[in-house]
Amino acid sequence: MKAIGYQTPGTIDRIEALTDIELPRPEATGHDLLVEVAAVSVNPVDTKVRNGATPPEGEWKILGWDAVGRVAEVGPDAQGFAVGDEVFYAGSIARPGANSQFHLVDARITGHKPKTLSNAEAAALPLTAITAWEMLFDRLDIRRPVPGAANAVLIIGGAGGVGSIAIQLVRALTDLTVIATASRPETQDWVRELGAHHVIDHHGDLAAQVEALGIGAPGFVFSTNQSDRHVKGIQALIAPQGRFGLIDDPEALDVLGFKRKAASIHWELMFTRSIFGTPDIAEQGKLLNEVAALIDAGSIRTTLTETLSPINAENLKKAHALIETNTARGKIVLEGF
Numbered sequence: 001m002k003a004i005g006y007q008t009p010g011t012i013d014r015i016e017a018l019t020d021i022e023l024p025r026p027e028a029t030g031h032d033l034l035v036e037v038a039a040v041s042v043n044p045v046d047t048k049v050r051n052g053a054t055p056p057e058g059e060w061k062i063l064g065w066d067a068v069g070r071v072a073e074v075g076p077d078a079q080g081f082a083v084g085d086e087v088f089y090a091g092s093i094a095r096p097g098a099n100s101q102f103h104l105v106d107a108r109i110t111g112h113k114p115k116t117l118s119n120a121e122a123a124a125l126p127l128t129a130i131t132a133w134e135m136l137f138d139r140l141d142i143r144r145p146v147p148g149a150a151n152a153v154l155i156i157g158g159a160g161g162v163g164s165i166a167i168q169l170v171r172a173l174t175d176l177t178v179i180a181t182a183s184r185p186e187t188q189d190w191v192r193e194l195g196a197h198h199v200i201d202h203h204g205d206l207a208a209q210v211e212a213l214g215i216g217a218p219g220f221v222f223s224t225n226q227s228d229r230h231v232k233g234i235q236a237l238i239a240p241q242g243r244f245g246l247i248d249d250p251e252a253l254d255v256l257g258f259k260r261k262a263a264s265i266h267w268e269l270m271f272t273r274s275i276f277g278t279p280d281i282a283e284q285g286k287l288l289n290e291v292a293a294l295i296d297a298g299s300i301r302t303t304l305t306e307t308l309s310p311i312n313a314e315n316l317k318k319a320h321a322l323i324e325t326n327t328a329r330g331k332i333v334l335e336g337f
Contacts, residue, residue, distance in 0.1 A: 001025045002337050003100035004313045005060035009052055012320045017050065018313040021060055025102050027073065032104045033081055034073035035089075039123035039335040040098050040311060041066035041304075042319040043161060048249075049093070050320065063316075064097035065090050065271075067105070068113055068123040078107035080285075086113040088288065090127035092274035099316065101337050108281050109274055111288025114295040121302040124331035125165065128303065129291045130270040130284055131247060132166035135222055139266035140243045142174060146219030149239030152177035154210065156202055156234075157224035159187035161331045162247065164194055164303040166222060171195035172299040177215060181206070190329050194303075202226070206233035219243065225326070228253050238263050305330030311337050 003023045008016060028034040046063045055061035071085045081087065089110040091098055098105075113122045136142050142153060153170055157163045158180025170178050171194075180191040181202035188199045200209040210218065217239035223230060228250035235257035238244060244258065245266040255265055273281045294300045306322075308315040311334040319332045 001101035003060070003062055004311070004316055005055075005062045005099070006050060007055060007060060009050060009054050009061075011051070012047070012317055012324065018063075018316050018320070020313045023060070023062075023100065026104050028075040028078070028104060030075045031077045031106045031108055032075040033071050033078055033087065033107050033110060035067065035069040035087060035098075035103050035105060036072045037067050037069040037098055037101060037103050037311070037337070039068045039119040039333055040064045041123045041127070041331050041333045042316065042323055043127050044323055045093065045127070046097075047320050047323050062096040062099050064099035064103075065093060066123055066125075066127045067091065067098035067103060068119045069103070072102060075107070081107055081110070087111065088113045088122045088126050088292075090130055090270060090284075093271040094275050099311065106274065106281070107285070109284040111285055111292055114292040116296045117302055120307045120333045120335045121304050123333045123335070124161075124302050124304040125291065125295075126288060127270060128161040128165045128331065129169075130287060131162050131268060132169055133287050133291070134270060135245045135247065135266070135268040136166060136169060137173075139268050140220050140222065140245045142170070142176060142220050146239055146242050149219030149242055150177065150216035151175065152179055152215055152218040153220040153222060154179045154181075154206075154218050154234075154237070155196075155222045155224070156181045156206075156230055157226075158182050158191040158194075158196060158199070159329050160224055161303060161328075162224045163191070164330050165300070166224075167191060167194045167196050168300040172294055176220075177218075179210065179213065179218065184327075187329055202230065206230060207236035210237045217242070221245070224248065231255075232257065235261070235263075303330040304333055306332045307335055308332070309335045311335065
């Protein structure tokens with residue numbers, strides 16, 4: 001089968017950064033589904049792994065943690081799926097990725113593809129939707145109010161992949177006021193289109209801008225990037241007993257400033273359940289089915305902004321390079337081998 005991989009980690013500008021290769025087609029065992037991949041999307045995690053993870057000598061590292069496809073085989077312990085079903089999922093970072101014609105994924109972290117979306121539109125969603133959902137409803141528990149706080153959530157990096165779906169989930173499933181950050185006219189327009197009530201500039205003074213809105217101190221802050229740069233502003237603007245969540249990887253984060261407000265800090269990694277095989281691993285499959293239902297009901301929409309075809313090394317390099325500019329809006333998807 002066709003696949004795209006690398007053997008030496010490093011920057012995307014190298015010829016060998018990503019290579020078109022041929023690999024044996026795997027077989028479904030245990031809880032696995034074998035999926036014939038139709039579309040994949042690219043996330044910041046792809047670029048981070050490509051820059052730093054070395055595969056075993058003589059082997060290839062296959063990236064890709066968002067996929068849509070059709071079930072080709074069903075393992076003996078997999079439930080809820082049949083050959084021919086259309087599915088979408090983010091997979092596990094502890095296993096080979098989906099940049100291949102056929103891909104093994106645990107059925108318990110797999111959802112049925114939204115019926116109203118194309119393959120490319122659906123491929124934009126799984127990783128970011130799981131990340132946003134788990135942060136908002138499991139970690140920050142935004143349905144549980146913070147006493148005395150404004151009924152609001154601040155989403156830092158609102159135009160990125162995670163921010164774009166987080167805004168929509170908050171609007172669709174809660175009555176919270178959404179404050180999103182975006183710095184360019186096109187990204188500010190994008191987050192407003194997705195449902196943000198207020199838009200502020202993350203290059204400015206966050207605390208001053210939030211205060212100027214006149215709605216009070218938000219009880220929840222969700223930071224998707226550059227958390228170390230924004231932490232002082234977050235400590236100033238968050239309500240006492242508020243809840244702060246982040247998903248990025250700052251080299252250092254000074255959290256002492258949260259103590260006076262007794263604010264809690266929450267980290268989200270959507271791969272945790274699959275890495276550790278947690279008892280609630282099947283919650284991710286249920287979550288994706290709920291996202292599909294919201295899509296098909298018209299409550300939320302895809303965050304796809306750019307499609308490249310076919311799925312090959314050349315186009316994956318283009319997508320990785322764009323992701324690394326940190327200016328991407330929404331999601332980039334590759335479709336078809």
